[in-house]
Amino acid sequence: MRSLAVWFTLVILGIGLLFTAVTIPFGSPAMSDMDDYFIAHGQEQTGANNIVTSIVFDFRGFDTIGEASVLFTAVFGVSVLFRVRKKEEDYEYE
Amino acid sequence: MIDNLPFLVVAVTILLGLYTILLKKDLIKIIMGISIVESGVNLFLIVLGYRWDSIAPIFTGAPSLAMVMPTVQALTLTSIVIGVATLALMLSMVMIIFRYYKTTDVSKVTKLQG
Amino acid sequence: MSDCMSKLVRTTADVMFLFITVFGFYIVLHGHLTPGGGFQGGAIVAGGFILLIVANRLEDFLKWFQKRSFQSCEVSGLVLFIGTALAAIPLGYIFFKNFLNGAGGLFGQAVPFGINSGILNTAGTIPIMNIAVGIEVLGGLSIIVLYMTSGIRSHEEGE
Incomplete structure (x- = not known):
């Protein structure tokens, strides 16, 4: 019964995704005003030849701060999971 | 139809990942499914920004000024960096689960069922 | 895990580590001119460290590099990144202002607009942030694999 519901969901999602995939026009994006502005003015405003780098570190720097914080938090979580335990300090399951 | 081949690849990749997440019982395989869905989403983002006859947006020795x-x-x-971080966290949790249950089958990890 | 790989693998890993590290730092430093940047270059250098971890014994690796040095790499990278962004405020600009661009000093050479051949001394604070993020990703990815490897080891020895 559960497997039947899963297959039903997959078929519905598959029809939706494939129908969307054949209807989106490829190679000619509809709205590209922001990107055209970045390509036209990014070099004189940031001085970097690589527009992607100038977006990552200058135009959208807050994104990069959040991303660096997420990486730091993930490393913190891994280090907490694998910390060295004493003999009597064990997981309290039973 | 054949012009939309990148979008079809994105749809098939996301569907494969969802199939793996929904129908497999092993935790490692579920994490593989999550990673596959994430690859599909990354590919979708890249494909969405493509323009015909354009180059990468880098001015160093560029052959033309038409850029994607x-x-x-x-x-x-x-998205890729956040994906790596979450993948490491999920794999660490699976390692802790395996240490105490001796299995990664989700139907056998039953302590929380009471 | 207690055994290391053969001498052939270890020697190849030791030799390749130098080239991988140099290539990674090249990618980090040229992030504003060529494809690449802090994240990609940091991941490449971390790949070199991971190659050393899987090729050698863990005790040998911990004799060469300590866990604390990777941790301080990561923390100093994050602090340098946020500090570069914050340094614009005392100078009278807004947060994340590219105050070094065009100033003539470090990374401050004026860039020729349009298609050019690439000058390394341009782009203001972007190369500094590239280096900061590169150091952070280097420490972060290396220490994730280091923690997971030592987790396997303590599991095998402890029970």
């Missing part, structure tokens, strides 16, 4: 959209590539960079 750079914002989606920057967001994909963010």
Whole structure:
């Protein structure tokens, strides 16, 4: 019964995704005003030849701060999971 | 139809990942499914910003000035790093689960069922 | 895990580590001119460290590099990144202002607009942030694999 519901969901999602995939026009994006502005003015405003780098570190720097914080938090979580335990300090399951 | 081949690849990749997440019982395979869905989403972002006869948005020795959209590539960079971080966290949790249950089958990890 | 790989693998890993590290730092430093940047270059250098971890014994690796040095790499990278962004405020600009661009000093050479051949001394604070993020990703990815490897080891020895 559960497997039947899963297959039903997959078929519905598959029809939706494939129908969307054949209807989106490829190679000619509809709205590209922001990107055209970045390509036209990014070099004189940031001085970097690589527009992607100038977006990552200058135009959208807050994104990069959040991303660096997420990486730091993930490393913190891994280090907490694998910390060295004493003999009597064990997981309290039973 | 054949022009939309990148979008079809994105749809098939996301469907394969969802199939793996929904129908497999092993935790490692579920994590593989999550990673596959994430690859599909990254590919979708990159494909969405493509323009015909364009080059990568880098001015160093560029052959022409027609360039693809750079914002989606920057967001994909963010997405990839966050994907690596969450993948490491999920795999660590699976290692802790395996240490105490001696299995990674989700139907046998039953302590929380009471 | 207690055994290391053969001498052939270890020697190849030791030799390749130098080239991988140099290539990674090249990618980090040229992030504003060529494809690449802090994240990609940091991941490449971390790949070199991971190659050393899987090729050698863990005790040998911990004799060469300590866990604390990777941790301080990561923390100093994050602090340098946020500090570069914050340094614009005392100078009278807004947060994340590219105050070094065009100033003539470090990374401050004026860039020729349009298609050019690439000058390394341009782009203001972007190369500094590239280096900061590169150091952070280097420490972060290396220490994730280091923690997971030592987790396997303590599991095998402890029970």
